Amino acid sequence: MPAFRxxxxxxxxxxxxxxxxxxxxxAAEAGEHAHARTAxxxxxxxxxxxxxxxxxxxxxxxxxxxxxxxxxxxxxTSSFAGESVGEFRSWLTTIIKRATADYYRRQERRxxxxxLVRETEDGEREHLRGRHEPDGAGYVEVQLLVEQCLDELSxxxxxxxxxxxxxxxxxxxxxxxxxxxxxxxxxxxxxxxRRRLRELLEGENP
Numbered sequence: 170m171p172a173f174r175x176x177x178x179x180x181x182x183x184x185x186x187x188x189x190x191x192x193x194x195x196a197a198e199a200g201e202h203a204h205a206r207t208a209x210x211x212x213x214x215x216x217x218x219x220x221x222x223x224x225x226x227x228x229x230x231x232x233x234x235x236x237x238x239x240x241x242x243x244x245x246t247s248s249f250a251g252e253s254v255g256e257f258r259s260w261l262t263t264i265i266k267r268a269t270a271d272y273y274r275r276q277e278r279r280x281x282x283x284x285l286v287r288e289t290e291d292g293e294r295e296h297l298r299g300r301h302e303p304d305g306a307g308y309v310e311v312q313l314l315v316e317q318c319l320d321e322l323s324x325x326x327x328x329x330x331x332x333x334x335x336x337x338x339x340x341x342x343x344x345x346x347x348x349x350x351x352x353x354x355x356x357x358x359x360x361x362x363r364r365r366l367r368e369l370l371e372g373e374n375p
Contacts, residue, residue, distance in 0.1 A: 205335075
């Protein structure tokens with residue numbers, strides 16, 4: 170098995186989706202979690218418009234942008250262990266479905282109660298909101314936001330996030346490795362990290 174060779178962000182940006190998935194998996198297997206995380210961020214960001222389009226068919230117009238940021242946040246702070254783009258799409262679809270269910274659970278309303286699209290005079294289906302266009306910073310900005318969130322943490326809390334979020338380890342590993350941390354504490358730390366990242370992705374509380 171050839172040794173893992175890290176690529177620069179410029180090199181990763183030129184890879185196809187299939188190549189990114191293969192690189193991500195190779196990085197994870199080599200224990201190069203930072204490189205795997207970068208590849209996942211690039212891959213997830215490339216699907217931003219797809220996530221938004223799917224959510225626009227499930228949610229009221231005013232909620233789509235916020236929940237798109239929510240899905241992106243969940244995806245880049247999760248672990249993907251598949252071997253193909255098809256598996257990646259299925260994984261992302263699962264996150265979209267869970268985010269949608271969580272939204273309606275919070276709202277205590279049924280999806281069909283809210284009109285999501287309308288027909289124009291010429292019979293075309295029109296989304297009831299404008300299209301979101303991510304700024305030119307792209308995945309680089311997302312990566313910077315992740316690093317900002319990590320930098321805001323104390324060293325023990327940062328280690329907990331690295332273990333549970335980016336290395337997909339169990340909370341018991343955090344308890345064993347980080348003094349003074351319980352499993353409940355570990356999950357709370359991860360929850361606060363993801364909530365903070367979501368705020369930054371939505372442009373709140375910079």
